[in-house]
Amino acid sequence: MTVTTRVALATSAPGLDEDPDMPALLEALRARGLDAVAAAWDDQDFDWSGCAAVVIRSTWDYALRRPEFLAWADAVQAVSWLDNPAGVVRWNTDKVYLRDLAERGVPVVATRFIAPGEEAVLPDGGEFVVKPSVSAGAYGTARYTEAQRDLAAGHVAALHDAGATVMVQPYLSRIDEGERGLVFLGGAFSHAIRKDPLLTEPGVVDNDRVPHPNLRPHRPSAAELALARAALAAVPERQEELLYARVDIAYADDGSPVVMELELVEPNLFMDHDAEGPARFADLVHRRTAARAGVRT
Numbered sequence: 533m534t535v536t537t538r539v540a541l542a543t544s545a546p547g548l549d550e551d552p553d554m555p556a557l558l559e560a561l562r563a564r565g566l567d568a569v570a571a572a573w574d575d576q577d578f579d580w581s582g583c584a585a586v587v588i589r590s591t592w593d594y595a596l597r598r599p600e601f602l603a604w605a606d607a608v609q610a611v612s613w614l615d616n617p618a619g620v621v622r623w624n625t626d627k628v629y630l631r632d633l634a635e636r637g638v639p640v641v642a643t644r645f646i647a648p649g650e651e652a653v654l655p656d657g658g659e660f661v662v663k664p665s666v667s668a669g670a671y672g673t674a675r676y677t678e679a680q681r682d683l684a685a686g687h688v689a690a691l692h693d694a695g696a697t698v699m700v701q702p703y704l705s706r707i708d709e710g711e712r713g714l715v716f717l718g719g720a721f722s723h724a725i726r727k728d729p730l731l732t733e734p735g736v737v738d739n740d741r742v743p744h745p746n747l748r749p750h751r752p753s754a755a756e757l758a759l760a761r762a763a764l765a766a767v768p769e770r771q772e773e774l775l776y777a778r779v780d781i782a783y784a785d786d787g788s789p790v791v792m793e794l795e796l797v798e799p800n801l802f803m804d805h806d807a808e809g810p811a812r813f814a815d816l817v818h819r820r821t822a823a824r825a826g827v828r829t
């Protein structure tokens with residue numbers, strides 16, 4: 533009897549149909565002899581303990597159910613191997629991690645965090661952004677002009693009422709030149725994309741925005757690569773074990789690159805923008821799974 537090694541790619545109900553990376557990743561894993569399956573993270577019938585590895589991919593709906601999601605990550609890690617590890621997932625699902633990066637000297641978007649109950653101080657000059665610290669797909673996120681401070685204060689109050697910690701940032705207008713997304717696999721740079729800004733209209737919260745408008749391949753500058761590597765080196769949890777990472781970078785008004793987001797949970801890896809990406813991903817998963825089982829590949 534041959535025992536095949538099962539690897540699950542964890543997704544969500546919407547992700548099962550809509551994750552653009554999923555078909556290529558499943559195919560590449562299967563081409564290496566792995567029994568690769570996609571399963572929604574909240575599928576009660578799926579047996580995670582039967583998997584040699586569970587790789588989080590498109591669990592897009594975690595933001596509104598974070599405690600449940602973190603409990604799931606802990607439970608899976610207890611019976612299988614979770615990529616990325618549960619501690620990383622816990623740290624990285626709340627953008628207060630930007631504070632940790634800043635404390636470790638990594639340039640990030642200047643951010644004021646306002647917890648529920650704290651006074652909502654909004655910037656005096658220039659356009660700014662209001663968003664919840666736990667969010668994905670620009671959920672609950674809006675840009676405001678100085679003249680829209682009352683509107684913005686209402687947004688902050690609504691987020692606080694919902695229990696969210698609010699982030700206030702200057703609106704980085706140079707994002708018109710594109711936000712960069714640098715993808716790393718197994719700690720090595722793999723490929724990068726550039727995309728258009730999402731917050732094109734001030735004063736509007738739109739939870740149905742296209743998350744990655746006008747995607748195109750991007751060749752990162754040396755400064756962007758150095759920033760992304762510095763961000764990864766500042767991850768406080770098991771950084772050497774990260775299977776995948778995406779570092780999102782925008783430019784501040786002074787022309788320096790800053791981290792907008794470090795995505796270690798469910799980043800779109802833009803596999804259709806790199807012909808070798810799925811093979812690189814599948815080789816890594818295959819090699820790491822075999823190494824944990826003590827098998828030579």
Ligand SMILES: Nc1ncnc2c1ncn2[C@@H]1O[C@H](COP(=O)(O)OP(=O)(O)O)[C@@H](O)[C@H]1O
Pocket residue numbers: 641661667668669670671673701702703704705707711728729730731780792793
């Ligand atoms: N400070 C900012 N300046 C300019 N654009 C921003 C800013 N913050 C967020 N955005 C826009 O909103 C999008 C979503 O915000 P982001 O912080 O990446 O959270 P998430 O992707 O988790 O929803 C970004 O891709 C960017 O287009």
Ligand SMILES: [Mg+2]
Pocket residue numbers: 780793
């Ligand atoms: Mg983002």
